[in-house]
Amino acid sequence: MRILLLTHAFNSLSQRLSAELQLLGHQISVEFDIADSVTEEAVLLFRPDLIVAPYLRRAIPESIWSHYLCLIVHPGIVGDRGPSALDWAIQSGESEWGVTVLQAQAEMDAGPVWASENFPLRCAKKSSIYRHEVTQAATTALLQAVRRFESGNFVPQALATLPAVRGQLRAPMKQGDRCLNWERDDTATVLRKIHAADGFPGLADNLFGEVCHLFDAWPEATLRGAPGALIARRETALLRATVDGAVWIGHVKRANSIKLPALLAFEREAQDLPDVALQSWWRNDTATWQDIAYEENGAVGKLHFEFYNGAMSTTQCERLRRALLWAKQRSTQILVLMGGSDFWSNGIHLNVIEAASLGRGSAADESWRNINAMNDLALELINTRQQITVAALGGNTGAGGCFLARAADLVWAREAVLLNPHYKNMGNLYGSEYWTYLLPRRVGEDGAQAIMRNRQPLTAQRAVEIGFADACLTGDAPAFHTEVARRTMELAAAPDLDLKLAAKREARARDEAAKPLAAYRAEELTHMRRNFYGFDPSYHIARHHFVRKSAASWTPRHLARHRDLGWTTP
Numbered sequence: 001m002r003i004l005l006l007t008h009a010f011n012s013l014s015q016r017l018s019a020e021l022q023l024l025g026h027q028i029s030v031e032f033d034i035a036d037s038v039t040e041e042a043v044l045l046f047r048p049d050l051i052v053a054p055y056l057r058r059a060i061p062e063s064i065w066s067h068y069l070c071l072i073v074h075p076g077i078v079g080d081r082g083p084s085a086l087d088w089a090i091q092s093g094e095s096e097w098g099v100t101v102l103q104a105q106a107e108m109d110a111g112p113v114w115a116s117e118n119f120p121l122r123c124a125k126k127s128s129i130y131r132h133e134v135t136q137a138a139t140t141a142l143l144q145a146v147r148r149f150e151s152g153n154f155v156p157q158a159l160a161t162l163p164a165v166r167g168q169l170r171a172p173m174k175q176g177d178r179c180l181n182w183e184r185d186d187t188a189t190v191l192r193k194i195h196a197a198d199g200f201p202g203l204a205d206n207l208f209g210e211v212c213h214l215f216d217a218w219p220e221a222t223l224r225g226a227p228g229a230l231i232a233r234r235e236t237a238l239l240r241a242t243v244d245g246a247v248w249i250g251h252v253k254r255a256n257s258i259k260l261p262a263l264l265a266f267e268r269e270a271q272d273l274p275d276v277a278l279q280s281w282w283r284n285d286t287a288t289w290q291d292i293a294y295e296e297n298g299a300v301g302k303l304h305f306e307f308y309n310g311a312m313s314t315t316q317c318e319r320l321r322r323a324l325l326w327a328k329q330r331s332t333q334i335l336v337l338m339g340g341s342d343f344w345s346n347g348i349h350l351n352v353i354e355a356a357s358l359g360r361g362s363a364a365d366e367s368w369r370n371i372n373a374m375n376d377l378a379l380e381l382i383n384t385r386q387q388i389t390v391a392a393l394g395g396n397t398g399a400g401g402c403f404l405a406r407a408a409d410l411v412w413a414r415e416a417v418l419l420n421p422h423y424k425n426m427g428n429l430y431g432s433e434y435w436t437y438l439l440p441r442r443v444g445e446d447g448a449q450a451i452m453r454n455r456q457p458l459t460a461q462r463a464v465e466i467g468f469a470d471a472c473l474t475g476d477a478p479a480f481h482t483e484v485a486r487r488t489m490e491l492a493a494a495p496d497l498d499l500k501l502a503a504k505r506e507a508r509a510r511d512e513a514a515k516p517l518a519a520y521r522a523e524e525l526t527h528m529r530r531n532f533y534g535f536d537p538s539y540h541i542a543r544h545h546f547v548r549k550s551a552a553s554w555t556p557r558h559l560a561r562h563r564d565l566g567w568t569t570p
């Protein structure tokens with residue numbers, strides 16, 4: 001079938017559904033929901049058999065849904081309606097939630113149901129639930145709905161005819177509905193309220209006497225203070241006391257500014273707070289905010305880096321490099337880089353870079369520092385001599401993050417993970433992180449050029465097929481961790497481990513003799529210098545819009561196939 005994805009943005013859910021539908025042999029084209037007339041034009045050009053709307057912020061016009069079957073993916077249980085589905089579910093502490101695929105009609109979210117899928121609701125950030133449970137359930141439900149449509153004999157059920165519908169119409173959640181009370185709310189309530197608003201719109205609050213929005217909350221098990229008081233800082237986070245404990249705030253958006261690490265947002269104000277830095281990289285046994293954490297089991301070391309949104313600033317890269325250097329000195333034989341629970345890495349920190357241009361600094365200088373810090377980290381990983389290194393991708397990874405992962409000897413990705421190993425979407429950025437060394441030797445020169453040019457997301461399965469990744473592991477996040485542990489123990493116990501390590505050192509020496517890593521880096525950075533400091537401001541403009549979430553005014557041509565020159569409907 002020809003399936004048109006009509007979506008507000010080509011976000012991770014849209015990418016996953018697009019990839020899954022393509023795997024089934026369907027022809028997919030994407031149109032951003034910009035204006036009714038643009039959608040009508042796209043439909044005329046593509047003449048789809050089916051329209052799927054994975055992520056919309058407006059209703060589909062009647063001119064479309066009255067002629068084409070439009071399947072809406074709604075992140076709520078059957079009967080749930082309204083734009084704040086997940087916010088209400090998380091804030092009210094639902095134990096089970098779901099995704100419903102329904103047919104677009106005049107009334108929003110009220111059309112007949114084609115499929116639905118439920119899941120247990122974790123206590124976690126809304127964005128995390130969206131990227132894990134919602135995406136998984138949406139995939140299952142949408143594929144079932146598509147099969148039902150193909151069968152030609154399925155009759156979707158009208159909401160009114162369904163028995164015992166738990167969901168209901170809910171108004172958009174306002175800040176008044178979220179409202180924190182630090183003198184009354186316990187830690188669990190504070191966490192739930194901030195999670196329900198994360199990553200958008202954040203929870204409106206007041207820090208240092210200034211109105212701001214909070215994101216990225218973590219519980220603290222031991223430190224205490226007067227309810228509501230800011231009591232400590234650590235690296236990029238601030239700690240605020242609740243009635244029965246305390247909560248770390250990792251990210252903040254001040255009025256008229258952008259979302260930033262909390263300590264950067266309130267750099268001057270936070271200086272007087274006591275610094276409660278952790279004294280080692282070892283993973284803490286009790287709940288606290290720890291962005292870099294190391295654990296060890298026999299010959300296997302694991303380095304976790306829980307960086308919000310997978311973005312890695314200069315300082316975070318430098319600290320992670322120090323942790324990596326330390327981990328390499330341990331007498332382990334396998335070293336696993338676990339990334340974070342939602343993302344493995346998304347490369348340089350575009351918000352922190354943008355912040356430099358808001359102050360008196362320079363975004364170009366900060367970009368330069370950040371890419372060099374990423375490169376130093378990648379170099380340290382490539383030059384690991386005593387351990388086999390594994391990048392274990394339990395969450396999505398994009399741009400430079402993909403090549404940081406590829407700097408490890410082995411890349412294992414969870415089946416549901418998406419990889420975007422290309423840079424061009426960010427204002428034609430050339431990219432670094434030694435990709436010109438790491439990519440062609442895995443996928444060939446032509447393969448590398450095609451990946452960079454096509455700018456398409458790769459499923460874990462596809463990444464293995466083309467040679468970018470080494471293994472695709474099935475199951476959810478807990479199953480993935482179990483399988484990574486099993487495989488690494490097996491690797492460590494293999495009788496030929498020493499031979500493997502020796503072969504790896506020899507291969508690296510051969511490659512270095514053929515062309516030193518420093519030469520790859522210098523060439524890449526020549527391009528990057530032009531991106532950052534040259535006449536063409538594309539990267540700076542793209543970053544500005546990305547960070548501010550500017551609405552798209554057209555669909556990129558590599559996604560809107562129906563807008564290709566010479567496109568004709570078969």
Ligand code: COA
Nearest residue numbers: 011012199309311346347348349350351398399400420426
């Ligand atoms: N720096 C700062 N923030 C980043 C980031 C980065 N490198 N990559 C992603 N984010 C943020 C997004 O702004 C968004 O923020 P929000 O919490 O305010 O919504 C959040 O992470 C999730 O990103 P989103 O785009 O919604 O996730 P996705 O899973 O749909 O898409 C990517 C993932 C990687 C395709 C997309 O985020 C992207 O293109 N990121 C930029 C990658 C890049 O160009 N890096 C620089 C070159 S190395």
